[in-house]
Amino acid sequence: MSIPRATGVVVRTTEHAPANAKAGMNASSPTVVVLHDGNHPPAMTDVERLATVRYATEDTLAESLGGADVLFVWHFLSEAVSEAFSAADELRWIHVASAGVDRLLFDALRDSEVVVTNSRGIFDRPMAEYVLTTVLALAKDLHTSVRLQDHKRWQHRETERIEGKKALVVGTGPIGRAIATQLSAAGLSVVGAGRTSRAEDPDFGYVHASEALHEVVGEFDYVVLAAPLTESTRGMIDAEMLARFRPSARLINVGRGQLVVQEDLVEALVAGTIAGAALDVFDVEPLPEDSPLWEMDNVLVSPHMSGDTLGWTEELVALFTTNLAGYAADDRLRNVVDKHRGYVSGSESI
Incomplete structure (x- = not known):
């Protein structure tokens, strides 16, 4: 330059x-x-x-x-x-x-x-690549393969396709748009959630209004958080919202840890309310050693590094x-x- x-x-x-x-x-x-x-x-x-x-x-x-x-x-x-x-x-x-x-x-x-x-x-493209990586890792159960490899265990499993899966990207700024581009290219059907609803968006196709998130969140296999932390987004993913997820859905957070009520997420993961999560940000960082998220087989934890290449x-x-x-x-x-x-x-x- x-x-x-x-x-x-x-x-x-x-x-x-x-x-x-x-x-x-x-x-x-x-x-x-x-x-x-x-x-x-x-x-x-x-x-x-x-x-x-x-x-x-x-x-x-x-x-x-x-x-x-x-x-x-x-x-x-x-x-x-x-x-x-x-x-x-x-x-x-x-x-x-x-x-x-x-x-x-x-x-x-x-x-x-x-x-x-x-x-x-x-950070747009690196974070989008991270999100695509976590979608593939969760669908292909790669985190379990790594754990099994550590113990030299041969355990055959069936995994999922991502083609045709539905993803909701919450946050329609440049990072959210880069995520939508990556996931769409990989074969997922992607829509957004932003301040106002609109059709014919160039990157998302359709954008839901954030105030209607509780009405639509149950339609998606992957819910990706890429929104900034503001008074209106703080704690947006709480027990009430998580109860509306599909039981097979995964939550991916690359925005801010405080977008999610972490205790509610832990309870939802334990109860099987949602199938899993990939988390790069947390309400307290570094993530404390006694956090149950470290030990969960259906959770991917990374240390706030999704955009750091x-x-x-x-x-x-x-x-x-x-x-x-x-x-x-x-x-x-x-x-x-x-x-x-x-x-x-x-x-x-x-």
């Missing part, structure tokens, strides 16, 4: 710099604070050419924000921004290195003029760098989040 270069820029990078660190800088050069977890993001050379960069951890974030224009939330699991936000006296833009922004948004930020952008587009961190930095170059040139930012809805404006979701 070719990144525009800023000219005449003096670059200084520090772990945490005082608020007057911009003194002597080119007036057009922004100051960027990078919130990290102890590991700096890779491939930051272009960012450091475009701006003064201050690297900060959660402990040093507040003292680093004074006088900064931009905050790059590399440590996207952190909730430290809300505590340090009052120190951000010149902040204009926050970019988060994830698609979800639920951990970042808080009332003071929503009510401010600070623009929020996310990393939409990096080789080179993904470099892609995240490249996206931020492109946006930073636009910011420095007063161009329009990409992936601007509607801070009240919780996702990118113009991206239809649930």
Whole structure:
């Protein structure tokens, strides 16, 4: 990717710099604070050419924000921004290195003029491939084969076809659309669930309104959660909703763990209310060792990695760098989040 270069820029990078660190800088050069977890993001050379960069951890974030224009939330699991936000006296833009922004948004930020952008587009295809993989693994009982292989047991079984199975993708943003494309190509019949119902959608064919989810969820063999976490989606899959699933249905969650009431899901899996689940996200992460989900034969557990493929961190930095170059040139930012809805404006979701 070719990144525009800023000219005449003096670059200084520090772990945490005082608020007057911009003194002597080119007036057009922004100051960027990078919130990290102890590991700096890779491939930051272009960012450091475009701006003064201050690297900060959660402990040093507040003292680093004074006088900064931009905050790059590399440590996207952190909730430290809300505590340090009052120190951000010149902040204009926050970019988060994830698609979800639920951990970042808080009332003071929503009510401010600070623009929020996310990393939409990096994770779409990898997460769609993960979902297709889990559909195949569940249908072909691959997780059981691995367990049997560990014990050198030869146990013949019959498995299922996925061709002609019906899948509902909850969340019709870019990730949900990539999932629909992958599952459709594999032979499944796919529809979506989003904020409003509509026919003739280019990726889903038909989209059900999310408020009618309880009426239609029982029609599907696979229910895939790819929705952002908002007040309207939190706990959407609870005991009442799970009771409406087909007993042969599987739940796949690549959205957020809090979309599901985890205790209700465990009970449904034990009772056979649903046939199985593939879970990449959980209400508490890492998943505690005493969670019964670890021991369930009909559950696939992965550690929040469905979108993390080789080179993904470099892609995240490249996206931020492109946006930073636009910011420095007063161009329009990409992936601007509607801070009240919780996702990118113009991206239809649930």
